[in-house]
Amino acid sequence: MPQFVVEADGGSRGNPGPAGYGAVVLDPATGETLAERAEYIGVATNNVAEYKGLIAGLAAARDLASDAQVLVRMDSKLVVEQMSGRWKIKHPDMKPLAAEAARILPRAQVTYEWIPRERNKHADRLANEAMDAGKRGEQWEPSASTAALDHGAARALATAPAPSGPPGDAAAGAAAVRSALAAAAGAAGASGAGAAAAQELADTLFADAGALADAIEPCLDSEAPAVTTGAGWGPDMGAPATFVLLRHGETALTPQKRFSGSGGSDPELSPAGRRQAAAVAEALAARGTIQTVISSPLRRCRETAQAVAVRLGLTVTVEEGLREVDFGAWEGLTFAEVQERFPEDLQAWLDSPKAAPTGGGESFMAATRRISATRDRLLAAHAGRTVLLVTHVTPVKILVRLALGAPPEALFRMELSAASLSAVAYYADGNASVRLLNDTSHLR
DSSP, X not given: OOEEEEEEEEEESSSSEEEEEEEEEEOTTTOXXXXXXXXXXXXXXXXXXXHHHHHHHHHHHHHHOTTOEEEEEESOHHHHHHHTTSSOOOOTTHHHXXXXXXXXXXXXXXXXXXXXXXXXXXXXXXXXXXXXXHHTTOOOOGGGOOHHHHHHHHHHHHHSOOTTSOOOOTTHHHHHHHHXXXXXXXXXXXOHHHHHHHHHHHHHHOSSHHHHHHHHGXXXXXXSOOOXXXXXXXXXXXXXXXXXXXXOOXXXXXXXXXXXXXXXXXXXXXXXXXXXXXXXXXXXXXXXXXXXXXXXXXXXXXXXXXXXXXXXXXXXEEOGGGOOOOOGGGTTOBHHHHHHXXXXXXXXXXXXXXXXXXXXXXXXXXXXHHHHHHHHHHHHHSTTOEEEEEEOHHHHHHHHHXXXXXXXGGGGGOOOOTTOEEEEEEOTTSOEEEEEEEEOGGGO
């Protein structure tokens, strides 16, 4: 199912006064502008103009794909709260506009999020362009707009994940910058200013193509294609598929450091685990980059995933391949207890990925085959998208180890806390890049 972000705004110079709106439809994975709408609407209030912007943005998204899931972002608290159903609509001018907006797409396909004004500059610029056109006695024309060029790169930088914060698709920033440059270059024939602005942006970001290569190289695996210098930008494999890896919240067994796999009691989240799930849900909602939520079938993961999905307005898909390994006779025991009862089996397990836990558990080698197959299947189904995988310690560590090309013993050299976030980006040529590991900043 397609997913879009709609950013909308409206303004009035006088309130009421000469008014206009702006709306933009974005690809959430790349930040690419898919559609723009703006119009001068004569004398109106700010709120009327904001609702008009919402209506135009939803209609533009519907025209692109009527079955799309749409996240609407606006800096109007009034519109967001009223359309979310949390505030009553009392003003007679607002009721028909809200009703019109609600009819454009089914309610289940639309979610709303308030954002500060500085994060809504693209739509704000479109609204001001529309009002400027109205002042000249004209209507806004898409060919004359510079909103996407002016704010595309800024949005990419503003929404790119901070190194210590919750992850999103770290390639979105670069993709948005490329999109802004491409749009400007395409408009060069109609506007010399557009080409000049694109060149200025390129000069500001990178002194030359060689500097671009230097900037990108640390993010690529050693076998990734080299970025060419000279006239072109080099190979562009498009937006990667990004797996945001969330370990489930705590259960009663977690602080006791007991083996808890897929062959045990399937515990629920503890009160602390539920608080952790709520915290990570808020952090991911603030980022706004998750498009799909997929969970291990075990209860602690499904509960964590559901907390996130509800906050994001998404549903949870259960994937059997994301389950934790079966620890056999070790289920429910501490490491010390296993060492006391099964010392030889434990040592063999530590020495070789082929060794299974006592009593027919799953070896790391078998788990790696299962998780690799799951990874490949999910990548084929979610190319270019940002997907949240809610799973366990072992699957996360295996995915990270494989992305790094590290040996099996690396599994014992990673710390992975409850409700922590990690992220791996997968490219079209088969290479991968670890973007984050064991981030718990949202829990502090």
